[in-house]
Amino acid sequence: MSRFKELQKDKKLMSGIYAVSLITALLILALAVRGPERSGSLIADGSGNITGIHRRSLKQSERYDLSLEINDGKETVRRDVTITLQAVSGGKRAAVKDDEDSRAAQLDAAVDNMISSIEYSRKKKIRLPASLPDGSSLRWSGIKRPPGPAIAFIPVMYVSLITLMIASAARGDRSAAEERRAIMRGLPRFCNQLYLMMNAGLILSDAFDTISSGYSECGRQLSPFERDIAELGSATEEHRISTAQVINDYAVKHDVKEMIRIAAILTENEKRGSDVITSLERESRYLWDERKAVARERGKSIDTKMSYPLGALLIVLIVITMAPAMLGM
Numbered sequence: 118m119s120r121f122k123e124l125q126k127d128k129k130l131m132s133g134i135y136a137v138s139l140i141t142a143l144l145i146l147a148l149a150v151r152g153p154e155r156s157g158s159l160i161a162d163g164s165g166n167i168t169g170i171h172r173r174s175l176k177q178s179e180r181y182d183l184s185l186e187i188n189d190g191k192e193t194v195r196r197d198v199t200i201t202l203q204a205v206s207g208g209k210r211a212a213v214k215d216d217e218d219s220r221a222a223q224l225d226a227a228v229d230n231m232i233s234s235i236e237y238s239r240k241k242k243i244r245l246p247a248s249l250p251d252g253s254s255l256r257w258s259g260i261k262r263p264p265g266p267a268i269a270f271i272p273v274m275y276v277s278l279i280t281l282m283i284a285s286a287a288r289g290d291r292s293a294a295e296e297r298r299a300i301m302r303g304l305p306r307f308c309n310q311l312y313l314m315m316n317a318g319l320i321l322s323d324a325f326d327t328i329s330s331g332y333s334e335c336g337r338q339l340s341p342f343e344r345d346i347a348e349l350g351s352a353t354e355e356h357r358i359s360t361a362q363v364i365n366d367y368a369v370k371h372d373v374k375e376m377i378r379i380a381a382i383l384t385e386n387e388k389r390g391s392d393v394i395t396s397l398e399r400e401s402r403y404l405w406d407e408r409k410a411v412a413r414e415r416g417k418s419i420d421t422k423m424s425y426p427l428g429a430l431l432i433v434l435i436v437i438t439m440a441p442a443m444l445g446m
Contacts, residue, residue: 167257303342305404
């Protein structure tokens, strides 16, 4: 629940979800009310057979999905047909010519020709033919088509996009939390170095340059925080920029309250000449205490994690001990 509330506070994530939801709703609405899907009513007789179509309007195309049963006295053929009644705007499509000799081809041609004449009819109420020109009887019935692939695909895409956005936001939060933890591991040492150098008489800019150059020349592999400080020192080496402002900008960027507090102390010293030595000593002591507390908590969590493999080993030991006795029974 707390994780859900944190995601709700992410304005960028919520704006993206609202935008995707709005676009999805508009797309579904557009597919639901598009022209060909709007249709009139089917006219049925007492037996439930469709005998005609009553159009909604002559000014727009309409789609009807029907089932057609053709009986020529010898065999019965069933076909699913889609009749798309065209808007009345003048002109008529030419009839389909049939040059095939086979019965199946003749039947297909006759049905296509009949559907073509129905689709371009200028009447609002259309009577469906009861037979083909060759005398084959026709029986019409309505069918329900499943939702089109676009309608079925939209919810899947919506859920996938929302899931990806939430997962991306969660990954961003985790990486930001890892950066803050890395800064908190290196901040006590940095604050202690500032305190010692400024207590020895160095001004803030010289102390910061000394620390950053020391990190750059260090032979061991640098931590992310030490690498960032080294880069800040080299980037501001030849520029007349307030060192306290540089530290504050870095702290605000990574949202580290402890470092923001140190930057405020340094800024107050630059502007008003306040006693920075005592404040830095207090902050250094506080940060080291915080780091010790975190180390103790991580040590306790290691004990908890080790209980699972120890339990598994205990079960294996019990099985090995009891196996000979159970096999000898």
